[in-house]
Amino acid sequence: MTLLFKVPDERASVWKALFAEHAPDIPVRFWPDIGDPAQVRYFAAWQPPADLYERFTELEVVFATSAGVDQFDLAHVPDLVSVVRMLDPGIAQGIIEYAGFAVLGLHRQLPTYLQQQREGVWKAHPLLAASKRRVGVMGLGNLGQATLNTLRPFGFALSGWSRTLKTLPGVQCYGGLEQLPDFLGSCDILLCLLPLTHDTAGILNAQTFAALPAGASLINLGRGGHLVEADLLAALDSGHLAHAIVDVLQEEPPRSDHPFLDHPKIWLTPHIGAMTDPHSAFEVLLENIRRHQRGEDMVGLVEPGTGY
Ligand code: NDP
Ligand code: OXD
Helix, strand or coil: CEEEEECCHHHHHHHHHHHHHHCCCCCEEECCCCCCHHHEEEEEECCCCCCHHHHCCCCCEEEECCCCCHHHCHHHCCCCCEEECCCCHHHHHHHHHHHHHHHHHHHCCHHHHHHHHHCCCCCCCCCCCHHHCEEEEECCCHHHHHHHHHHHHHCCEEEEEECCCCCECCEEEEECHHHHHHHHCCCCEEEECCCCCCCCCCCECHHHHHHCCCCEEEEECCCHHHECHHHHHHHHHCCCEEEEEECCCCCCCCCCCCCCCCCCCEEECCCCCCCCCHHHHHHHHHHHHHHHHHCCCCCCECCCCCCC
């Protein structure tokens, strides 16, 4: 019952030490030292190899070390293999922090003030009360809800959109594609925390931006595949959108001439919204392995067919 990790070296040593100390009964190996492929029952990685399912024929569970699982080619997972996403409290904390600074930064017009500083301009703009600033979150799962809980005390006018309609305290909820235009029309700041699936790919596009109020801003913390990058550039250049804070790109790292890198209306970060910390993720992973060994349901199991 070997657990095979495919993670960067600096993280491998941490995972190795944690398993050695707390779960020495579980044989653990680290890519590329895979041993006998037929012994591998559990596989844990951020980025899997292309031939994962062909190479490890006895695989039972794929553990993403990330919250997102779009990289696991879910359409081709063998019937007997389960895919489990990482519900690490450290990931939620990272997203809460990022979403917090991004929403507050846009609310308090920090991109404008930074630009003014570069231009040597000392000029105050009217301050809008948080209750008048409409913040909408796309994706009301683990991270979307954690973000809304963090934003609530500031008093923003909060809304959220998900596939199935939710009821959340203090949040105007919208569900499904038919309610998407109404949701978008109520967002001065739109924050994407969707999983990347067949249905959500390219959802941040010209039509979506046109449905936002003039002067709205975007935060993309989901995946680069959600965003049609050319459409964002057009919406910013036309002035319909004011600013964008972008953590994820179609191609990571971007090529050196990527237009976002020096765009005056875009703050770009290198996919650091959250980073899985083995120390906080270890307990979650071990608990799921123990559950699997006992024949119990694992936490974070990806539903076949939904893509998340
Ligand atoms: P969850 O699976 O807990 O939640 C997903 C949410 O998205 C659910 O509310 C779901 O709706 C909604 N959703 C899914 N498909 C659709 C659709 N077609 N239309 C409308 N809503 C939809 O995911 P998490 O909150 O844990 O993570 C969300 C994503 O955040 C990850 O998949 C990843 O892409 C991204 N992420 C980015 C990080 C970064 O560093 N930038 C770090 C961690 C995650 P419903 O409730 O109806 O099921
Ligand atoms: C994740 C990520 O999905 O880091 O966890 O992007």
